[in-house]
Amino acid sequence: MTIAKTIARLLSRGMGILLLVTALQACAVKSTYIPRDESETGLRDAAEALGLHIGVAVDAQELENNPKYAQVIQREFSSVVPENALKLDALQPRPGEYSFTQADAILAFARDRGLPMHGHTLVWHRQIPAWIRNEKRSADEAEALLKTHIETVLTRYGTEIASWDVLNEAVGPAGGLHASFWLASIGTSYIPKVFTWARKAAPEAELYYNENDIGISPSGGGSRFTNPLINYKRLMRKSQTTYRMLEKLLARGVPVDGVGLQMHIRPRYRPTRNELQQTLRRFALLGLKIRISELDVALEAPVTEEKLIAQGEIYSDVLAACLAEPQCTGVTIWGLSDAHSWIPQVFKNLDQATLFDENLKKKPAYYSLLNTLKTWCEKEGADSPRCVKSGTVVQRGESR
Ligand code: G3I
Numbered sequence: 001m002t003i004a005k006t007i008a009r010l011l012s013r014g015m016g017i018l019l020l021v022t023a024l025q026a027c028a029v030k031s032t033y034i035p036r037d038e039s040e041t042g043l044r045d046a047a048e049a050l051g052l053h054i055g056v057a058v059d060a061q062e063l064e065n066n067p068k069y070a071q072v073i074q075r076e077f078s079s080v081v082p083e084n085a086l087k088l089d090a091l092q093p094r095p096g097e098y099s100f101t102q103a104d105a106i107l108a109f110a111r112d113r114g115l116p117m118h119g120h121t122l123v124w125h126r127q128i129p130a131w132i133r134n135e136k137r138s139a140d141e142a143e144a145l146l147k148t149h150i151e152t153v154l155t156r157y158g159t160e161i162a163s164w165d166v167l168n169e170a171v172g173p174a175g176g177l178h179a180s181f182w183l184a185s186i187g188t189s190y191i192p193k194v195f196t197w198a199r200k201a202a203p204e205a206e207l208y209y210n211e212n213d214i215g216i217s218p219s220g221g222g223s224r225f226t227n228p229l230i231n232y233k234r235l236m237r238k239s240q241t242t243y244r245m246l247e248k249l250l251a252r253g254v255p256v257d258g259v260g261l262q263m264h265i266r267p268r269y270r271p272t273r274n275e276l277q278q279t280l281r282r283f284a285l286l287g288l289k290i291r292i293s294e295l296d297v298a299l300e301a302p303v304t305e306e307k308l309i310a311q312g313e314i315y316s317d318v319l320a321a322c323l324a325e326p327q328c329t330g331v332t333i334w335g336l337s338d339a340h341s342w343i344p345q346v347f348k349n350l351d352q353a354t355l356f357d358e359n360l361k362k363k364p365a366y367y368s369l370l371n372t373l374k375t376w377c378e379k380e381g382a383d384s385p386r387c388v389k390s391g392t393v394v395q396r397g398e399s400r
Helices: 003-012 016-028 043-048 060-065 067-076 101-112 139-157 181-186 190-201 232-251 273-284 305-324 364-381 385-390
Strands: 053-058 079-082 118-123 163-168 206-211 258-261 289-297 328-333
Touching: 043 053, 043 067, 043 364, 053 060, 053 067, 060 067, 060 101, 079 101, 079 118, 079 328, 118 139, 118 190, 118 289, 139 181, 139 190, 163 190, 181 190, 190 206, 190 232, 206 232, 206 289, 232 273, 258 273, 273 289, 273 305, 289 305, 305 328, 305 364, 364 385
Parallel strands: 053 079, 053 328, 118 163, 163 206, 206 258, 258 289, 289 328
Antiparallel strands: none
């Protein structure tokens, strides 16, 4: 449909100046997508056509109390991950007393809709319940606590939840290992041990190491060192420490199947597409599967239409980097809407990081992702196994 017809249709359907402005800007911005018709297939179908999952972090209470929340998730996403329900403080709030209710509810929602669920996260330096971290514990005692926790959770879920963040954020912000109760109590051996215990408890599950701020690496190219807000040296050290830790674990036969790059993008952390693509390839060459595990793009106040359009470009860059990496299994968005995002709870001047606004209305970033999914094979992926496999390859010169 021509642009004039799109605009005329938008006007005739009274969709408001905002959408018209966006439509006009879409002409200038390569990847923002304006829906031709609400019956358009959503992100889920478009991603599945390319062999990619598109996931979202979910909250059990919202799933239970907000029918529209559940409906949007079912329509747009092909996997879910509990934002908090599978963390140690949620599962074992008191010694030996497990609370699986919220995790079970999310799993039931996923199971009823045929959605795979990713487990997040068995071991982290945060969200450790007070009864564990507030007591000095010997190495043996801390190991027994952690091993029992992992065995208990994976025995319960290890077959239905097919992939897990076994260990989250073990590397510190400037390289080196992140301070943690587990490191202090057990020592560095806690890292290989948790993967070994997990493999034994759930032999079929895919075991991931999950990390933040590792999308920029020495192998990256492009606009490195050009963004004055980014501390490239610090981020390089963090990415290098993570890479070398995984390389050593794999060399020792520690069962790590994949790496999750969280990708919480914000003004001080924004890999270019090329840098991210090179970094994904670097980790993939270790033999690891890749997940973009917690994507969101936080915007600085005041949020303008231009910033929302630019946000869509960044989302599309990350998606395109994953599409271009054959070992990238998918992208998970960290929170369904701006009303559910963790960002404003932590960053006072950042907000509106997700694909849907606080009323669950699709934002330009949603359309940008959908457009990238729908056009990637034509624009750059014609030779990719994702396109050939899905039958969407466009023979050169052939009209669609
Ligand atoms: O469950 C308690 C509730 O009982 C209490 O009334 C309430 C008020 O204090 O707090 C509730 O716990 C909150 C928890 O989320 C569950 O909602 C914590 O305060 C709050 O800090 C916690 O925030 C989560 C954060 O991890 C914890 O560090 C965010 O929702 C979650 O999005 C965020 O996710 C992490 C990933 O797991 C790992 N990667 C980074 C990412 C962002 O920090």
